[in-house]
Amino acid sequence: MTSIGANIVEVKSSFSKKGFIKFYEIALKSANEAKYWFGLLRDGFDLDKNVLNEFLEELNEISKMLGASIITLKNKKF
Secondary structure (H helix, E strand, O other): OHHHHHHHHHHOOOOOHHHHHHHHHHHHHHHHHHHHHHHHHHHHOOOOHHHHHHHHHHHHHHHHHHHHHHHHHHHOOO
């Protein structure tokens, strides 16, 4: 999950539109991977499902924001 933020920070050092998009896409993939792992934790272990569901909701929101950012970046002229 920490790789999401790391890739967003990495965007700041990108000098091209492709670089921006690449790091946002990697961050989105990381968010989707984190959703997978939290889903496994929620469904496979005797853990507090409310807490895990909150994490999954947060990851869904992050994924939506990253997806919208990618679409905007692809349509934006630099």
